[in-house]
Amino acid sequence: MNEAEIEDDRRQRVELLLSLASGDPSVDVDLTGVPGDPAAVARSVEVGRLMRHVRALAGGPRHPWSELEQARAAANYVEQELRASSLEPQSLGVTHRGVTLPVVWTSVPGSGAVAAGERAPVRSAVVLVAHYDTVDQSPGADDNASGVAGLLEVARVLPRRTLPRDVVLAAVPFEEDPGGFAGSAAFAEHLTSVFGNGIVAAVSAEMLGCSAAPRVTGDTGKDLLLAGYPGTGPVIDLLLAAANAWSTGRVRGLAVPLHVPEIERSDHVSFHRQGIPAVMATDGAEFRNRHYHQPSDTPETLDPQFLAGSTQSLAVGLMALASWGHPSQADRRGA
Numbered sequence: 344m345n346e347a348e349i350e351d352d353r354r355q356r357v358e359l360l361l362s363l364a365s366g367d368p369s370v371d372v373d374l375t376g377v378p379g380d381p382a383a384v385a386r387s388v389e390v391g392r393l394m395r396h397v398r399a400l401a402g403g404p405r406h407p408w409s410e411l412e413q414a415r416a417a418a419n420y421v422e423q424e425l426r427a428s429s430l431e432p433q434s435l436g437v438t439h440r441g442v443t444l445p446v447v448w449t450s451v452p453g454s455g456a457v458a459a460g461e462r463a464p465v466r467s468a469v470v471l472v473a474h475y476d477t478v479d480q481s482p483g484a485d486d487n488a489s490g491v492a493g494l495l496e497v498a499r500v501l502p503r504r505t506l507p508r509d510v511v512l513a514a515v516p517f518e519e520d521p522g523g524f525a526g527s528a529a530f531a532e533h534l535t536s537v538f539g540n541g542i543v544a545a546v547s548a549e550m551l552g553c554s555a556a557p558r559v560t561g562d563t564g565k566d567l568l569l570a571g572y573p574g575t576g577p578v579i580d581l582l583l584a585a586a587n588a589w590s591t592g593r594v595r596g597l598a599v600p601l602h603v604p605e606i607e608r609s610d611h612v613s614f615h616r617q618g619i620p621a622v623m624a625t626d627g628a629e630f631r632n633r634h635y636h637q638p639s640d641t642p643e644t645l646d647p648q649f650l651a652g653s654t655q656s657l658a659v660g661l662m663a664l665a666s667w668g669h670p671s672q673a674d675r676r677g678a
């Protein structure tokens with residue numbers, strides 16, 4: 344196939360996936376008793392703070408091999424902002440192709456409620472990850488300062504010691520070529536050593552800030568899109584139900600029935616490789632944002648309200664996942 348044919352092939356796959364994606368869960372999802380008042384959490388997301396993060400992060404390219412200092416500055420910014428939200432940032436150094444950068448991560452502590460049939464609380468978590476590096480020459484406001492900004496705002500608004508599970512938040516390097524997901528791969532391995540098989544789902548925030556006139560069939564230009572590996576249907580159903588119930592943002596999602604390259608385009612890949620149900624949340628990359636990977640991917644090109652809605656959707660979705668199937672949810676329902 345020549346380049347035009349490959350491009351055409353890819354576009355057809357994207358259009359097919361979009362035509363299958365739905366804004367409603369495939370089954371009834373019971374959200375009764377998710378603790379912590381998700382509607383109030385969604386309302387507390389501030390668009391001004393999100394855009395301030397985007398502007399702070401996207402002052403210039405953060406490509407690890409040509410703008411290492413900028414990439415380091417982004418990691419430092421994340422650390423400082425997590426601390427400002429009274430969380431304890433941790434750092435995991437990762438070396439890839441001669442460059443060392445940290446995964447900056449933290450855990451919003453859960454309530455440690457004891458699950459049915461267990462004698463002691465088992466540490467269990469859900470994960471939100473966003474990459475802070477960019478391609479060479481692009482300031483990466485959408486890709487992916489928007490994702491990191493969303494993560495920082497989620498860190499600020501999530502309730503502490505309220506949800507049954509911990510919510511792990513991680514900003515990672517080495518997503519863009521030739522990073523090969525090295526940051527998230529090291530982190531997913533590390534996290535598995537901490538939580539064992541207690542990680543119920545991982546979501547990658549991969550561009551949260553662009554709405555646009557549709558450029559391919561099936562895109563509304565207005566929805567945050569969730570794309571999961573085969574088998575992630577229950578996770579996507581829960582994320583959709585939570586967004587529909589509590590977020591002003593619109594979301595559509597699909598557990599992709601077959602393994603296609605379009606679902607392998609973000610750091611959730613690394614969690615999937617550890618056997619964790621893994622989903623990407625995205626505004627759709629180059630099929631929506633014409634500034635994708637360009638020097639023109641600047642803060643002014645983003646849609647702040649879309650970014651706020653997407654962040655709300657992720658915050659309440661994580662709250663639902665952190666309570667999912669947990670007896671405290673059932674207890675509250677009975678109460």
Ligand SMILES: [Zn+2]
Nearest residue numbers: 486487518549
């Ligand atoms: Zn990206």
